[in-house]
Amino acid sequence: MADTDREKLEAALKTQGELVRRLKAENSSKEKVDAEVNKLLSLKEKLGLEDGKQKFVLKTPKGTRDYGPRQMAIRERVFGIIIDTFKRHGAETIDTPVFELKETLTGKYGEDSKLIYDLENQGGELLSLRYDLTVPFARYLAMNKISNCKRYHIAKVYRRDNPAMTRGRYREFYQCDFDIAGVYDAMIPDAECLKIVHEILTGLQLGDFLIKLPWEAVREELVGEKGLTLEMANSIAEYVCLHGGRDVIARLQADERLVGNSREMQDEQKSARAGLADLDLLFKYLDIMDISTQVQFDLSLARGLDYYTGAIFEATLLAPENAVHQDDGSAPGGVGSVAGGGRYDGLVGMFDARGRRVPCVGVSIGIERIFSILEQRSESHSVRTTETQVLVASAQKGLFDERLRLLKELWAAGIKGETSYRLSPKLLSQLQQAEQSGIPLVALLGTEELAAGTVRLRTVATRQEVEISRDKIVEEISKRS
């Protein structure tokens, strides 16, 4: 603070102090004294604040945020669409503790392990906050010796990462996972995972998107697991520059170097044929489900987590070239990944004393990024944060008991209703409350209506009122909701 500003504040503080002392000496009314005392405190606080004297900081921890009612309303809508999709595909749901034994997480995340939150050793087990939902899921399967499971899990995970909150990157964030565990015929659960991503992104109306299979992972599978030479794999990377999907597979399958019948590379070519047959099968299923045109290979993608094996994918939103919602100034091309997943056949075995493997494939929806897109979009229009159907109001004093009696009847009938917590609120302020909260109906009670056994039902949007018999009010409100 500049010295002159400080001097001004101190002078104002002195004057205000004198004023308060004078008012007290004059025995002024309590209201008057209180008002001036508040001004005095405010000045004192300002001076203290600027000196850095405030006792504690009122904030959420770094990289975290509260969800207010508006954000929660958006979140509920998004979760609703996602959970519906998971349930449509027959998934159960589970939940695991927010922390795990530290050793459960050890050795699963490679370099990223340094981002794990540890709990203080307060005498007892060493604990860490979960870093994702996949490792707890694998621990759950191994611990309960479950070899078949299709489940979703929506919960928060924790990473001591560098937050970038405007782009939806937090230290505490939701993950939204769907996984299929079990030994099944090739590529069937994998195809369903891609279908689920497609249904969710379509359902959320986020605009055009692409599901990309990183070429890196495909090549590694061919080289690492099937014995294809690195040279061969590299030589075919040229096809992938086409950014194609099924057409790339077709070209690879037609390439004599890969799938021919040369004597020297018999085994490698057999492996390549098997690997390509798997990818071909995947694309056949995607074709049947009408989603193959939105699935492509991509040279540039790579996924970090240690536990992935086999096919890995990532869904990205496309820049809306002709999009309507571009008035927020954000760079829609830079939205990046909104879902990802893949196969992790080895992870459960890491928890099993006998190394018993349970093959798994899953998808994780990048829900925080989706929230931040939808929050930005919703900034220009109102979002209802309650589901209240009717506000019970009165124009006259002393009718609180009557309002409460009507409300009780509405609640008993399952109708969502509110009334002012004031004994004698003004009619205008009640109508304003309804309008501001987006409550569509107001049930008006007055001495006339009470005598006649009726209620005036007002439609907030049109301001139209009808008089309705008290015993028909539940039916009438239900009909209009």
Add this chain to the structure above:
Amino acid sequence: MADTDREKLEAALKTQGELVRRLKAENSSKEKVDAEVNKLLSLKEKLGLEDGKQKFVLKTPKGTRDYGPRQMAIRERVFGIIIDTFKRHGAETIDTPVFELKETLTGKYGEDSKLIYDLENQGGELLSLRYDLTVPFARYLAMNKISNCKRYHIAKVYRRDNPAMTRGRYREFYQCDFDIAGVYDAMIPDAECLKIVHEILTGLQLGDFLIKLPWEAVREELVGEKGLTLEMANSIAEYVCLHGGRDVIARLQADERLVGNSREMQDEQKSARAGLADLDLLFKYLDIMDISTQVQFDLSLARGLDYYTGAIFEATLLAPENAVHQDDGSAPGGVGSVAGGGRYDGLVGMFDARGRRVPCVGVSIGIERIFSILEQRSESHSVRTTETQVLVASAQKGLFDERLRLLKELWAAGIKGETSYRLSPKLLSQLQQAEQSGIPLVALLGTEELAAGTVRLRTVATRQEVEISRDKIVEEISKRS
């Protein structure tokens, strides 16, 4: 392990090792070798395990548990009823981070502070896991300068307490809070909180219950805040032994010692009249809402948390003397508190630099205890863990693509459907899958049906089948669900 057992195991291990070496030398099939290797590993592990050599323990942290699909299905039903109630009363919802700055929690819980989980200092802010949802709510109100709010918050909280898991006492557990913040006319929000507890406990069909107002708290309010002498307050405690509700108020109001007009105790008696008028008002509202008979004073109750001021209450389930559900052998009388709450008018001010007060009243549903009661009750019957409406099945090989095609059409129509992840599963195993998972319908595809453009729809419970035109199948399934 007894020495003889150990010797037997070691001998078996030796023999098995020789078998594996021989099979490998003979170039036996991979399947055969793998099977024998697995047996070998299993023996090795058994020996290692018994020696206490197993590398790590596969468990959840002390005092925590996983929720499997069955528990989650119960949990979802319970949350559904509770959230419906909160929404019926016009509540919004918010969420806060699982951890807070350590100093945010300091000085709020008295003795219980030692039960707070701290995070390790990994360089940065000092953090603690939230201990309840009330303090984060107060922090949220103060931080955002909100003076009116009616919200619910359902989330996990953390206490390093002595767990008693069979009675639903965990170190990680859900809280389920509804609170009303704001300056309103006396006892109106308080009465609504009691009504909400009543609606939730009724809706969950937990049996008879009582909502108790601890006399201790009422007395403290009269003594501490209104100036009533301790002697006077104690002298009236006799009424409370009646375990009554409104009748106790009436008797107190008729007591000359309390509300009379003696010259020496004029102020005290004025205070007592005011305090009793508040309680009378509360019971009037409870009367209007038809719940006053289930609300009583209780001498034995006391609530621990530091931040409560004014009326405090607790809801307890009664022993089901003539109850139907008593075959589980549990002691139903000992269920104890399933909800609690009260007024905490000073808490928000503790976070405000100017000490600005926001009066609050709220209720917390003891959801873990409710879960454990309902889990015990559900042990004897099956609980569906998915919502799948139809299983698409086939009696013939090679029809996987056709199953997937039909499934795609069902999914597109919003129907919840599954099919086996096997290319050629046996019909019997498919029908068993439907029966075990409680899927009510099976859509059967065969070459005949495909040629005729039909589907056989089987009702699992009755085993009846009807042939339905393919273009009517969505309609038919929807009709039956």
